[in-house]
Amino acid sequence: xxxxxxxxxxxxxxxxxxxxxxxxxxxxxxxxxxxxxxxxxxxxxxxxxxxxxxxxxxxxxxxxxxxxxxxxxxxxxxxxxxxxxxxxxxxxxxxxxxxxxxxxxxxxxxxxxxxxxxxxxxxxxxxxxxxxxxxxxxxxxxxxxxxxxxxxxxxxxxxxxxxxxxxxxxxxxxxxxxxxxxxxxxxxxxxxxxxxxxxxxxxxxxxxxxxxxxxxxxxxxxxxxxxxxxxxxxxxxxxxxxxxxxxxxxxxxxxxxxxx
Numbered sequence: 001x002x003x004x005x006x007x008x009x010x011x012x013x014x015x016x017x018x019x020x021x022x023x024x025x026x027x028x029x030x031x032x033x034x035x036x037x038x039x040x041x042x043x044x045x046x047x048x049x050x051x052x053x054x055x056x057x058x059x060x061x062x063x064x065x066x067x068x069x070x071x072x073x074x075x076x077x078x079x080x081x082x083x084x085x086x087x088x089x090x091x092x093x094x095x096x097x098x099x100x101x102x103x104x105x106x107x108x109x110x111x112x113x114x115x116x117x118x119x120x121x122x123x124x125x126x127x128x129x130x131x132x133x134x135x136x137x138x139x140x141x142x143x144x145x146x147x148x149x150x151x152x153x154x155x156x157x158x159x160x161x162x163x164x165x166x167x168x169x170x171x172x173x174x175x176x177x178x179x180x181x182x183x184x185x186x187x188x189x190x191x192x193x194x195x196x197x198x199x200x201x202x203x204x205x206x207x208x209x210x211x212x213x214x215x216x217x218x219x220x221x222x223x224x225x226x227x228x229x230x231x232x233x234x235x236x237x238x239x240x241x242x243x244x245x246x247x248x249x250x251x252x253x254x255x256x257x258x259x260x
Contacts, residue, residue, distance in 0.1 A: 023216060023219055023220075024060075024062065025212075026205065026207075026212055026213065026215075026216045027205070029212065030205040030206055030207045030208070030212070031203050031204075031205060031251070032203060032204045032205070032206050033201065033202060033203035033204075037201060037203070037253060038062055038063040038066060038067075039066070039067075040201050041063060041123065041150075041152055041255065042063055042066075042067045042070075044150065044199065044255060044257065045119065045121070045150060046119075046148060047071070047072070047075065047119065048072075048118075049072045049074045049075070050072075050074045050075060050076075051072075051075045051076075051118045051119055052075070052076045052116065052117045052118045052119070052144075053075060053076065053077045053078065053117065053118065053119040053120075053121070054078050054080065054110075054112070054116075054117040054119070054120045054121070054142065055077070055078070055079050055080065055120075055121040055122070055123075056080055056081075056105060056107045056110075056120065056121065056122040056125065056139070057080075057081055057082065057086075057107070057122055057123065057124070057125030057128075058079040058080060058081050058086065058087070058090050059081065059086050059089075059090065059123075059124075060086065060089045060090055060093055061079055061089070061090030061091075061093045061094050062093065063123075064077070064079070064090075064094060064100075065093045065094055068094065068097075071099070073098070073099050074099070075099055076099060076101075077099055077100045077101070078100075078101045078102070078103060078117075079091075079094075079100060079101070079102050079103075080102070080103045080104065080105035081104065081105070082104070082105070082106055082107070082125075083104075084104050087102050087103070087104055090102065107122065107125075107129055107135040107138060107139070108129065108130070108131055108134045108135045108138060109138065110138040110139070110141070110142050112142050113142070114141050114142060115141075115142070115143065115144045115145060115147075116142050116144075117142050117143055117144060117147060118144050118146075118147045118148070119147060119148055119149075119150070120139050120142065120143050120147065120148075120149045120150070121149075121150045121151070122139065122149075122150075122151045123150070123151065123152040123153075123255070124152055124153060124154070126151055126153060126179075126180040126185075127153060127177045127178070127179040127180040127181070128177070128179075129179075129180075132179060132180060132188065133191070133192075136188070136189070136191070136192040137192060139192070140192050140193065140260065143260060145260055146259075146260075147259070147260065148257060148258070148259055149193065149257075149258040149259070150255060150256070150257055150258075151185070151189075151255060151256050151258070152253065152254065152255040152256075153180055153181055153182060153185055153253070153254070153255070153256075154176075154181060154182065154252055154253050155181055155182035155183060155252030155253065155254065156176065156178060156181050156182070156183050156252070157250060157252045158176075158250055158251050158252035158253070159205070159249055159250070159251060160174060160175075160176045160220070160223060161174045161176060162249055162250050163217065163223065163226055163249075164223075164225075164226070166237055166238070166241060167225075167226055167229060167234075167237060170229045170233070171225070172225045172226050172229065173225065175223075175225065182198065182200070182252060182253075182254050185198070185256055186198055186256065189256055189258050192258075193258035193259060193260060194259065194260060195258065195259040195260075196256055196257075196258050197256065197257045197258075198254060198255075198256055199254055199255050199256075199257065200252075200253075200254040201253045201254050201255075203251045203253065204248060204249060204250055204251050205247075205248070205249035205251060206246050206247075206248055206249075207246065207247040207248075207249060208245060208246055208247075210235050210238045210239055210242075210247065211235070213238060213247065213249075214231055214234055214235060214238075217234065218231075
C-alpha cells in the first residue's frame with residue numbers, strides 16, 4: 001500500500017464532515033433495510049457496565065449520538081479519529097459528556113497502555129490503513145485479554161462495482177479499495193486474532209431521485225473516473241437503469257467480531 005498517497009487521500013476525503021454526511025444521508029434516505037446500518041452495528045456490541053471502549057475512526061459519531069440514551073453512564077468511551085476535523089465533528093454532535101473523551105489517534109501508533117480497553121471498534125476504515133498489520137497489532141496490544149474487537153467493512157459486490165459496471169463502455173473500472181473487505185478480512189484478521197466471526201447486513205438502495213446518487217458519487221475519491229464521465233451522462237445512464245421510477249443498487253456490508 002502506498003502510505004503517503006493513501007494518507008493524503010484519506011486526509012482530503014475527511015477534511016470536512018460535509019462529504020461524509022452526504023455519503024451517510026443516501027443510506028438513511030434510500031436503504032431498504034429499515035433497521036439502519038448504525039443501529040445494526042450498535043446492536044452487535046456487547047457493552048457492559050464500566051466497559052472501557054475505544055473507537056478508532058469515529059467519524060462524526062452518529063452511531064453514538066442516536067444511541068446515547070441507551071449507554072450505561074458507568075462506561076468510559078474514547079472516540080478517536082485520524083482526522084482532527086472528524087474528532088471535532090463528533091464532539092460537536094455528542095457534546096461534553098462525563099463518560100466520553102476525544103482524541104486524534106493514528107491506529108498504527110495507538111498512544112494507550114497494553115490491555116487498556118475491553119472493547120475496540122474500527123468501522124469502515126481499516127482499508128485506509130497504510131500498514132494494516134501494524135494497525136491490527138496495535139489493536140491487539142491495547143485490547144484486554146478477554147476483550148472484543150469489532151470492525152465493519154464493505155464487500156466487493158456493492159455500490160461502486162455496480163456503478164462501474166453500468167459505465168464500462170465509458171472506460172470506467174472498479175477501483176474499489178480492496179485492502180480489507182468482507183471477502184478477505186477474515187484471513188487478514190486471523191493473523192492477529194484466534195477467533196474471528198463474520199456477520200452480514202442484508203440491505204440495498206432503492207433510489208428515486210438520481211441527483212442524490214450523483215451527489216454521492218461525487219464525494220467518492222475512488223469514483224473519480226465515473227465523475228469524469230460528466231453529470232449529465234451519468235444521470236442518463238442511471239435513469240435508463242430505473243424500473244418503475246426506482247434505481248435498485250446492491251449493497252454489501254457487514255462486520256467481523258474478533259477475540260484474542
